[in-house]
Amino acid sequence: MSTTRRITAAALAAVVAMTALAACGGADEDAKTVTLVSHDSFNVSKTVLAAFEKESGYKVRVLKGGDAGKAVNQAILSKDHPQGDVFFGIDNTLLSRGLKEGIFSPYKAKGLAGVPAGLQLDKGKHRVTPLDYGDICVNYDRAYFARHKIAPPRTFDDLVKPEYKGLLVTENSATSSPGLAFQLGTIAKYGTDGWLRYWKKLKANGVEVVDGWYQAYNERFSGSAAGKAKGDRPLVVSYASSPPAEVPGKKPQPRQAPTGVATGTCFRQIEFGGLLKGARNEKGGKALLDFLLSRKFQEDMPLTMFVNPALKDAKEPALFTKYGATIPKPATVPPETIAENREQWIKQWSSLVLK
Structure with a gap:
């Protein structure tokens, strides 16, 4: 989301800044915080996110890294010291690059059986989880x-x-x-x-x-x-x-x-999320991926990010279906x-x- 992707000094500075931010805090904070790395379009209703934080006991930190292509570049550049625990927003146009660079650890998210086979482009390996399409x-x-x-x-x-x-x-x-x-x-x-x-x-x-x-x-x-x-x-x-x-x-x-x-x-376009290899909070990252594929989050997506949920049983709001x-x-x-x-x-x- 290569040699053709020229990373500017500003992009490199952003990687350093984001990595430093992710590294802030001690072990106790890391255990209680799960960090989601994504593009600028990521959004979630406050009530939905608050419900996950209350149920899981984790505080979610969101790091946004520009458009999806730039965010993927940053994730690759920082793969030896990942910026967070989960990446959201790598899509089918860039997926092979992220997989080739080995930035994800396998994890089969709960609820994956409810995702149509046509969206599961990494089926069997589970390095990434389909989360939405558009x-x-x-x-x-x-x-x-x-x-x-x-x-x-x-x-x-x-x-x-x-x-x-x-x-x-x-x-x-x-x-x-x-x-x-x-x-x-x-x-x-x-x-x-x-x-x-x-x-x-x-x-x-x-x-x-x-x-x-x-x-x-x-x-x-x-x-x-x-x-x-x-x-x-x-x-x-x-x-x-x-x-x-x-x-x-x-x-x-x-x-x-x-x-x-x-x-x-x-x-x-199909968007995926994945557990970043070397995540500080792997347990929290797995819980976050499960949440991203839950009905609560999936039914929130259409009117927060204006994309179709990957979960086939997720209901889409009338406003979304009427005007899309x-x-x-x-x-x-x-x-x-x-x-x-x-x-x-x-x-x-x-x-x-x-x-």
Whole structure:
């Protein structure tokens, strides 16, 4: 979530700072505290987390390390002295890298039998646990397209048309898992011989690239209500489940969310959690993984992180299902194909798009 992932001095400083923070405190504190390392989008309701802390006796410390790609880089850099006990947020686009680097210790989480087999990409070895899934898709600002009397795009082919010139912002494939997922979606669509030609057209059509999802969605996208500064890009690479995030607080509730999904631009993403090898609090880490796969946490995820729970019996809130988009056939790339080609694909993408 490699040689193509260039770690800046700032990222290295963040690793040192986070590792130092994780090391603070004596043995007694370590025994009572379990540390979760994740990306910036991790969230959980205070009441749900408090219930786990009360039941388990552990205090949860959350360390966030930027977008998923950056957080995975940091976990690899610090694998000899892990920042915490559990990592949340490595996905199927980056999973093989984390497994190859050996950053996880095997653990079969309670409740795993309730996760569909299609999400269990490390089945049998249990180095990671599937925790959620979602579809990475282009989102659009309905008001912008209504105001300009332009139909919003629906497919990858649409995005390179003149009427959408200068409207799309996406994330950097080398630092962001949504960005990499979007790139993989174009590879699934146009094949290994055609995706670079497609990106040449997309670049010529004015696509903007930023480091991570938060910057793309909350700073550059015009449809984000959470954005402190109103962006001027009405198209953004985000999730099929992002539109429900724009609805809470609106009274009366609208007929549809103010943002929509280009359903022909979607790639399936699966997120995992794992016990970090060398964890100071292995027992607490196992308890935390069990909690992350519990119904209480899984049913909290849709309206805190706006992703689909991995647990098949977890109920999704009505607001989430009403305003989110269902993608019956999202694009996919086999995990082994991603593992074999990811670094070269990122290098090719970077050489073309970031020039």
